[in-house]
Amino acid sequence: MEAVAVNPVIKVAALCGSLRKGSFNRGLLRSAIQLSKESVNGMEIEYIDISPLPMLNTDLEVNGTFPPVVQAFRQKILQADSVLFASPEYNFSVTGPLKNAIDWASRPPNCWADKAAAIVSTGGSFGGGRAQYHLRQIGVYLDLHFINKPEFYLNAFAPPAKFDSDGNLIDPPSKEKLKEVLLSLLAFTLRLKANMNPNSLYLFSPLRDMLAPMKNAIDWTSGAPDARADKPATIVSATGGRGGAHDRGQLHLRQTGVYLD
Ligand SMILES: Cc1cc2nc3c(=O)[nH]c(=O)nc-3n(C[C@H](O)[C@H](O)[C@H](O)COP(=O)(O)O)c2cc1C
Numbered sequence: 325m326e327a328v329a330v331n332p333v334i335k336v337a338a339l340c341g342s343l344r345k346g347s348f349n350r351g352l353l354r355s356a357i358q359l360s361k362e363s364v365n366g367m368e369i370e371y372i373d374i375s376p377l378p379m380l381n382t383d384l385e386v387n388g389t390f391p392p393v394v395q396a397f398r399q400k401i402l403q404a405d406s407v408l409f410a411s412p413e414y415n416f417s418v419t420g421p422l423k424n425a426i427d428w429a430s431r432p433p434n435c436w437a438d439k440a441a442a443i444v445s446t447g448g449s450f451g452g453g454r455a456q457y458h459l460r461q462i463g464v465y466l467d468l469h470f471i472n473k474p475e476f477y478l479n480a481f482a483p484p485a486k487f488d489s490d491g492n493l494i495d496p497p498s499k500e501k502l503k504e505v506l507l508s509l510l511a512f513t514l515r516l517k518a519n520m521n522p523n524s525l526y527l528f529s530p531l532r533d534m535l536a537p538m539k540n541a542i543d544w545t546s547g548a549p550d551a552r553a554d555k556p557a558t559i560v561s562a563t564g565g566r567g568g569a570h571d572r573g574q575l576h577l578r579q580t581g582v583y584l585d
Pocket residue numbers: 342343344346347348349350411412413414415416417446447448449450451452480
């Protein structure tokens with residue numbers, strides 16, 4: 325009998341940034357769990373409730389230990405191979421409850437490090453897209469590695485109806501797109517676990533937002549077939565003054581990289 329290579333089942337921790345009972349974003353996670361059971365082989369998604377977490381206060385840490393509910397949450401994150409976030413945007417950024425949960429699991433030792441992640445969101449006009457940018461930025465410090473594509477943000481209020489009165493996703497095209505996110509997260513998690521090829525590293529040196537010649541070079545090589553897709557990259561930069569300009573350059577370059585894969 326021939327041996328058949330079987331991928332391990334990856335464990336995904338699913339976190340919702342909204343605590344609302346009828347949350348549309350939690351509806352996205354319910355749908356993701358359903359999809360993973362029906363049509364994504366090798367993925368197990370567990371919903372992790374962040375509502376019992378106290379507001380972060382380092383006085384609650386005693387001799388390096390955390391309150392039991394925080395400890396249990398940190399353990400769930402540590403045990404996961406990757407993380408699926410679903411969050412609305414509150415005032416153009418991530419929600420308070422989600423940031424609180426992220427901060428608790430970031431306390432040393434950082435539970436997020438080296439995990440793959442994906443963000444989906446739904447809400448008003450832009451579908452929570454601005455919170456996604458901020459969450460990706462938070463992930464830079466935490467060593468969370470987000471999939472670039474596909475991006476999933478859904479206007480919950482534009483017709484036709486996307487959710488029923490209980491917050492369940494009822495829109496077939498959105499379900500199909502959500503499944504693509506899961507497949508991308510699965511593939512990226514497996515790649516991270518197997519280690520990426522270190523020979524394909526790029527070194528950039530951006531100054532002042534993003535220096536025009538470098539952006540020009542990136543744009544020339546961004547046409548199909550995309551010469552930069554699927555490559556690990558790192559950014560270094562140096563500048564005089566207070567450093568704000570090169571910080572922005574790095575942020576913009578990371579954001580460009582989301583599009584370029
Ligand atoms: C405090 C607060 C701030 C909000 N800010 C924004 C915002 O900046 N942009 C937006 O599109 N929607 C905003 N909303 C609307 C939510 O995105 C919308 O109600 C969404 O459905 C909430 O997600 P949920 O259904 O998962 O609870 C805000 C809602 C609240 C409660």
